Amino acid sequence: MGLALDEPKEGDEHYKVDGLEVVIDPFALKLVKDAGGLNITNSIFGPMAELRGLPAAGCC
Secondary structure, rough: OOOOOOOOOOOOEEEEEOOOOOOOOOOHHHHHHHOOOOEEEEEOOEEEEOOOOOOOOOOO
């Protein structure tokens, strides 16, 4: 299973996390690091990635 939001580009960082290959661009990596990491959860909508340091968004 994979999730691609864009094609890999030169300068992207490559990591292996719990057997999952993660490719992330430097701008997105800074956002993730500034937020303290990423949580990957499963919901009724499927897998979701959420920044750890930010409150969950919702609507009224």
